[in-house]
Amino acid sequence: MSVTSLNTSRRLLGNSIRNISANVGKGGQYYGVFCSVRCVSTSAVMDNRVLTLDNMNPYVKKMEYAVRGPLVIRATALEKExxxxxxxxxxxxxxxNIGDAHAMGQKPITFLRQVVSVCLFPQLFADSNIPEDAKARARLVLDGCKGGSLGSYSDSAGIEIIxxxxxxxxxxRDGGIKSSWxxxxxxxxxxxxxxxLLQVMTNHTDGQRIGVMVPIPQxxxxxxTLAEFDLEQVSYYxxxxxxxxLDVEELERSIAEAKTRCSPRALVVINPGNPTGQVLSRPNIEAIIKFAQRHHLFLIADEVYxxxxxxxxxxxxxxxKVMSEMGAPYxxxxxxxxxxxxxxxxxxxxLRGGYAELVNVDPAVKAMFLxxxxxxxxxxxLGQAVVECVVxxxxxxxxxxxxxxxxxxxxxxxxAQRAKLVAETFNTxxxxxxxxxxxxxxxxxQISMPPKALEAAAxxxxxPDVFYAFQLLENTGICVVPGSGFGQRPGTHHFRTTILPQPDQLATMLQKFRVFHEEFLKKYS
Known part of the structure; x- marks a missing residue:
């Protein structure tokens, strides 16, 4: 390719990207795509790329991740403007749009940061301002690290003492029910x-896709991840x-329908719920466990909240705990x-830390997972050190x-106060x-969308909920996630917002919501 042709291609590519960015700013057609912006064909720049949009992994292209979609890109652009x-x-x-507590002003817990600081900078062991129990916790973590340094690799499953x-x-937590390290x-x-775990479940060898039941909203x-691994999403409302x-009758409806197209293997339950904020009762959990046992499903309990x-x-x-107390076969x-x-x-x-507890998993499967x-x-x-402080x-x-x-x-x-304030305000x-x-x-x-608003969105x-969210962002500066990014019953419209803004900021945000929604309804009534 000549220098002149290459420069021309670069100019065309730049124009294309600017056009796409403009569309993203308006909401455009790009909502929900994982990369947020559809890639421009590389053939406009060079004809001999090995990896192209046409031959890359199709399941990665299929992925969507709403909480970091185009609304967030536009929100970031607005900040810069x-x-x-x-x-x-x-x-x-x-x-x-996202559950990032420190980004919304929450202060770190002192003990956690003291332990991590000492782990990273052992000279702080000599600092009299660091409490002795924080030093002891740091010493315990470092003793579990190879070479006594947080900079060494740990075992793949994590530092053993943690x-x-x-x-x-x-x-x-579970009242004495034994857990094994x-x-x-x-x-x-x-x-x-x-x-x-979902990657381990992926199996395309028998001609029938594996199904994973997930709540809607989810x-x-x-x-x-299901799209990335080409697993079948089995939705239950x-x-x-x-x-x-969580209604067991709805679970039965969902799995009966799913068995016509896939082989359901796992049931995901998020408790407390995201994005919905519910907490499952014990009787509800028992009914869910009985359903999973009846249909021979692997239970995935997302209990991060x-x-x-x-x-x-x-x-x-x-x-x-509930499974154990129900006795066999549960x-x-x-x-x-x-x-x-x-x-x-x-x-x-x-800092990226967490844990999984794998209960009653086939030892051979666990070995493959490890x-x-x-x-x-x-x-x-670093994340492992914080886990140590939490547990x-x-x-x-x-x-x-x-x-x-x-x-x-x-x-x-x-x-708790903010959770109550958010729900009470929206309900007025x-x-x-x-x-x-x-x-x-x-x-x-849930939000009302007048017919004229639906027409404007079309x-x-x-x-419709994407249209609403972009209007909200451009008029108030508030970035939320449209309900369609999580799933919702057809004909309903929602959005997810965090309760994480600090109290004064939250009060201001909720007042902006009230004014915007009233004006939105008036405009499209």
Whole structure:
């Protein structure tokens, strides 16, 4: 290719990208695509690329991940425009699209950061400002590391002493029901552990696709991963009229329909719920377990929000505990349950830590799973150190105990207050309804979309809730995720927002919501 031709191609490519960016800013046709922007054909630049959009993995192209889609790209662009002095109807962008607590102003828990700091910089062992229990915890972690350094690889399943302490934590949590450290696998956040399990389930050799049952609405990790691994998504609807309860009759309907096209192998349950914020009752969990046993399904319990329970009368019950207390045959079922340092009171999203407990899994399968994750060497040791602090926190009498409990309690009390405020506010806005946020970090309100708004969305080439979300962003600076990114019953329209903005910012955000929605209804009535 000549220099002139190459420059021409580069200019064409630049123009194409600018055009796509403009469409993304308007919502365009690109909503929900994982990369957010459709790739421009590389043939315009060079004709001999080995990897092209046409020959790359088709399942990666199929993936969608709504919480980081074009709305977030546009929100980031708006932030830069504001920084450059552009005049907007708002002074700041509020990214309520993702459960990133520290990004929304939550302060780190001191004890966690002290332990990690000492692990990273052992000279701090000599610092009298660091409490002795934080130093002891750091020493325990470093003693478990090869060479006594957090910079060394750990075992693929994680540092052994931390796995022991995770098992001890689960045993305490579940009232003495024994957990084995050999069933614990540390991971770089729960997402990585969940993806690893689904990868092991992938089997295309018998001609029938494997099905995985997921709740609708669901966290897009599941739909994205199932698409990536070419697994069949078997959707079951949560009951919005019953505060997003899980109805076993709906599970039966879903699996009966799925068996006509795939082989259902696993059931995913998110408790407390994301994006819906419900907390399952014990009787509901027992019914779910009986359903899974009846249909010979592997249970995947996404329990990363187990510390985040707010509503009166609600309590977290682990699937492991309920299964065990139900006795045989339920106690013998296969289960994988997950926890994460990104949620709870910790909010340490960027440090990437979590664990999986693999219960009653075939030892030969577990060996294959461990072989598979060994190719990734090990989860981040920083995240593992935080897991250690969460499962082995200060106890009464330790120097850090009172401050740790005070900081933890304040985070959870504030989240409970914000959860209540969000639901109560949305329920006073005409044309909007919201279930009680019993737990987790999100609300999933339903919104009214007048016929003229539906027509305007169609004219813009957007789904109605996407149209609404872009209008909200451009007029208020609030970034949420349209309900279609999580799934919803046909004919209904929702969005997911976090409850994470700090109280003053949250109050401002909710007032902006009220004004915007009332004006939206007026405009399109």
């Amino acid at each position: 504001l920084q450059a002095g552009a005049q907007k109807p708002f002074k700041e962008v509020t990214k309520a 796995r022991h302490h995770v098992a001890d934590y689960i045993t305490r 050999e069933d614990i696998v540390l991971c770089a956040g729960a997402s990585e552990g969940i993806k690893g 966290y897009p990790l599941y739909s994205a 949560l009951d919005e009229s019953a505060n997003w309860a 187990q510390h985040n329970v707010y509503a009166d009368g609600c309590a977290f019950h682990s699937f492991k 106690a013998n079922m296969e289960l994988a349950s997950y926890m994460s340092i990104s949620k709870g009171f910790m909010g340490e999203c960027g 072989k598979m994750i060994s190719a990734k060497l090990c989860p981040t040791t 082995n926190p200060p106890v009464a009498g330790d120097p850090s105990y009172e401050s740790f409990e005070a900081e933890k309690g304040e985070v959870l009390r504030s989240l 806005v005409p044309g909007m309804s919201c279930n009680v946020v019993q737990g987790a970090m999100y609300a999933f309100p 004219a813009a080439g957007q789904k």
